Amino acid sequence: MTVFCIDGGIFPLIFFLLIQNGNGEECTKIRNNRHYSCEGRNLTYIPSSIPSSVETLDFSFNLLPSLQKHLFPPLNDLQVLDLTRCQIQYIADDAFHNVKNVTTLILTGNPVSYIAPDSLNSLHKLQRLVLVDIGLLSLNVQFNNLTKLQELKAGSNKIQTIALPPFMINFKDFCVLDLHANNISRIKVNHTAVLREMRGNITLILSSNPILHIEPGVFKDIYLKELNIQSAFVSFDAMRYGLKALSGLNVGKLIIGNYRLSQVIKISDADYLAGLCLIHFTEIYYLQKERSPFNINMFHCMVNATKITLRRGALTGMEHVPFHQLKELYIGDHHLSIFPDLSHAHSLEKLVVVDNNAMLFHGLSDMPKLQHVDLSRNQLILQDCCSCYFRDTPNVRHVNLSLNANIWLNEKPFYYLGLIEVLDFHQTKLDLIGQFGVLQNLKYLKYLDLSYTRTTFSSYVCFYGLKSLKILKIAGNTFQGNTLSYLFENLTALEVLDLSHCGIDRIDCKAFRNLQKLSQLLLSRNNLMVLDFLTQPNLQSLTWLAVDQNSISVIKLNTLQNIPANLSVFDISSNPISCFCTQTDFILWIIKHQKIFPQSYNILCKTVSSDSKIRLIDFDTEGCVHIRRLTIVLCICAVTFLVIVSVLTYKFQFYLRYGYVLLRGYRASRQQECSYDAFVIYSSKDESWVMDELVENLENGSPPIHLCLHVRDFEAGKAITSNIIDEGIMGSRKIIVVVSKHFVESAWCRFEFEVAQSWLVMQGNANIIIIILEDVEEKSKKVFGLHKHLKNNTYLKWSGNPINNMRFWIRLRKAVITRK
Incomplete structure (x- = not known):
């Protein structure tokens, strides 16, 4: 029996059949009935809700310890099946019988112990097989029927050789072999025998392997589309001899270097890249993290490359190299202090030098094919820009000088660069560009970014001549006077305009009158309050308007x-x-x-x-509708109200006067001192109890409490309501209310209590002391506020029991004396 070689041993069929129950939720439909996601649902089965028409099924992070023949229902249209980290340990023969049309199978991160010989061979249409991190020990596997296979990704396993099974010679479409992060330490000539016979345009990824030795001639006369050996050597010596051993290799793109900074390059290691001269490559990608106290002469082996990419390194200088075929050069995130001398690179079409610190730039010259120049994020300081920095470069179309320090433009900065289509200066301090028509000769310019260049636009002719301009970004700048109203008059081809963060508080309706093709207008982070300009018919092409973070x-x-x-x-x-x-x-x-x-x-x-x-x-708009209806009703009732207002005034004249007295008393109270300790509100029918008990115990006690009684202390000839306010309520610190059946039935008692309540509400105090002479729980509802007051406040109750009454006088005296 032939099986996969997988770490953990070979086990017979010991796993049970999957039970058709699970603990998770059903799957989510992503797109119509074509794409379903069951990711992370703790499922132990394929839900029956998955339609047979599904084309993509993400079943990752579930629980399928054993893949048996009938696990999958018939899904004849299924093309992509993702079984990442499903705890798969056993894969039986014909496990994928019902999904035989799958073109992509992902088994990443499963602890597979056993894969039966014919478990994958039913997948005749499989093009992409992902076996990352499943414990594979070698590629000597049985999937000989997968003749349509194009990609085999087996990274992060324990494979020790790149040797492919002999039957893969018949895999005519095979193009990607990914063996990154395995245990490949040696590569011998016989390991590439099948690869040599396939003669395909193959991408071979060997990054992050601990390669110690490569046998010379191992890739001789082999053409690879791409070879990735980044961080694939254990030392500089291994890399030096390994690159030399690749002599004769013909590769489209070569990827080398290290992901991490491992060591400082010594003078003895300076030729560790010399082997590149023995390899024929069209494109090279070099990630140089190693630090070096000297400049490494690495470019002399790259003179025949058409594309060079150097990222994140410690490159401090670059010698002049007579490149023969170089079309693209990218140098990013290095420590260049002086811009490389690239003069006379006649074949160069694209140049990107970015992310350096305070680099000196003396210009480019004699580059007739140069079209794309990106010098952003270099802290450049350029004076008398820009034609003098681009001599004999007549075909430049794209110039990016953004995120630099300071650029001074001359009167005709692009006089010899009339073919520019893209010009980017954002977040670089510019001079002159907002004052004169310095861009007039750029009739082919389509994209212009002047955002946050600290520019004040003061001239109407700033953008004259830019008849092809489609995208203009001038966010973060300012406008002098009425400049904004006429600034865009000639930009008839403009489609996107960014005026964000410019401090604009109003826009004249004629500002966009000629922008009939404008589709996107960005006015975020300004001070706009009105949008009247939107009503103009010249903006009918507008599809996107952003006025967020304004003052609307x-x-x-x-x-x-x-x-x-x-x-x-x-x-x-x-x-x-x-x-x-x-x-x-x-x-x-x-x-x-x-x-x-x-x-x-x-x-x-x-x-x-x-x-x-x-x-x-x-927002409750329905409530507003009700309010509007109510307003209409009130207007209709206004006439009726005016007719009956006199009647209501007459009927409630007493209370109106009472309110007036209260208001007058409130105003006068601020300068009035209290003459009494307490004002007593009581019925005249309870006067005997008041005089014999209340007055006797409070005024004749120690200390004496001075009471205000209407029969004794009210001023003769003065209105009763005024006496109640002036002498009783305003002149007393507390109010004692003697509640009895007589009190409830007395209109004057009820009135005095209501006045007292209103007064204390106005004063913000609650100094009413209630004494209950008789049980009046039901009748108390007749007096406004009394029943509620009794429910919410503590009151005193009089009884005939001498012991209880003694406690009564103590509590009453304490309540009156206490100041709040």
């Missing part, structure tokens, strides 16, 4: 009704929207057209509390 509180209904018909994205989020019933039409319009607002949940209402976050779409 409301948009006129007339403006909303006349916005461009093609507008599909309207961002007004993070504005102080006023959500009042007077703006109901505006709010309803936004709610109705939610689909064009990308962040409708972030359109918040401006409230008194800065911490409050009420979403506009949650």
Whole structure:
């Protein structure tokens, strides 16, 4: 029996058949009935809800310890099956019988112990097989029927050789062999025998392997589309001899270098890249993390390359190399202090030198084919820019000088660069560009980025001559006077305009009058309050408008009704929207057209509390409709109200006077001292108890408590209501209410209690002391507020028991004397 070689041994069929039950949720439909995701549902079976028409099934992170023949239902249209980390240990023969049309099978991260000989051979159409991190020990596997296979990814295993099984000679479409992060330490000539016979355009990935030795001639006369040996050598010596052993290799793209900084290059290791001269490559990608106290002469072996990429290294200088065929050069994230001398590189078409610190740039010359130049993020300081820095480079189309330090433009900065189509200066301090028409000769310019260049646009002719310009970004700058109204007059081809963060508080309606092709307008982070310019017919092509983070509180209904018909994205989020019933039409319009607002949940209402976050779409518009209806009803009733107001005034004149007296008393009370300790409200029918008991015990006690009694202390000839306020309530610190059946039935007692309550509410005090002479629980409801007061406050109750009464006088005296 032939089986896969997998770490952990070969086990017979010891696993049980999968039970058709699981603990997880059903799967999620991603796209129609073509794509389903069951990721991380703790499923132990394939749900029956998966339709037979599914083409992609993500079943990763579930629990399928054993793959048996009938595990999968018939899914004849299934093309992509992802079984990543499903705890698969056993794969039986014909396990994939019902999914035989799968073209991509992913088994990453499963602790597979046994794979039967014919478990994969039913997948006749398989093109991509991913066996990453499953414990493979070698590639001597039985999948000889997979003649359509194009990619085999077996990284992060324990494979020790790159030798392919002999039957793979018949795999005519095979193009990718990924063996990264295995245990390959030696590569011998016989290991590449099958690879040599296949004669295919194959990509071989051997990165992160501990290669010690490569037998010379191992890849001689073999053509590879790509060879990745990044971080694949254990030392500089191994890399030196390994590259030399690759002599005769013909490769399209060679990827070398180290992911991590491992050691400092010594002078004895300086020729560790010399073997590159023995390899024929078209493109080289070199990630140089090693530090070196001297410049390594690495480019002399790259003179015939057409594309060179150097990333994240310690390169401090570059010698002049007469490149013969170089078309693209990328040098990124190094420590260059002086720009490389690339003059006379006649074949160079694309040049990218980025992410250096304070690099000196003396210019480029004699590069007739150069089209793309990216010198961003180098802290460049350029004076008298820019034609003098690009001599004899007539075909330059793309120039990126963004994220540099400072650039001074001359009067005709692009006089010899008239073919430029893309020009990017963003976040680089510029001079002169906002004052004169320095860009006039760039008639082919399509993309211009002047964002955050600290430019003040003061001239109407800044963009004259740019008749082909489609994208203009000038965010983070300022405009002098009325410049904004006329600045874009000649940009008739403009499609995208970014005016974000420019401090704009208003836009003249004629500012965009000639921009009939404008489709995107970005006005974020300004101070706009109105959007009247939207009603102009010249903006009918507008599909995207961003006015988020402005000062917009409301948009006129007339403006909303006349916005461009093609507008599909309207961002007004993070504005102080006023959500009042007077703006109901505006709010309803936004709610109705939610689909064009990308962040409708972030359109918040401006409230008194800065911490409050009420979403506009949650505003109660129905309540506003009711309020509007109520307003109409009130208007209709106004006439009736005026007719009966005299009647109501007459009927309630007593209470009006009472309110007036209260208000007068409140104003006068601020300068009045209290003459009494307590004002007693009682019925005249209870006067005997008041005089014999209350006055006797309080005024004749120690210390004496001075009471205000209406029969004794009210001023003769003065209105009763005034006496109640002036002498009783305002002149006393506390109020004692003697409640009895007589009190409840007395209109004056009820009035005095209501006045006292109102007064104390106005004063913010609660100094009413209730004495219950008789049980009046039911009758107390006749007196406004009394029943509620008795329920919510402690009161005193009089009884005939001498012991209880002694406690009564102690509590009463304490309540009166206590100051609040």
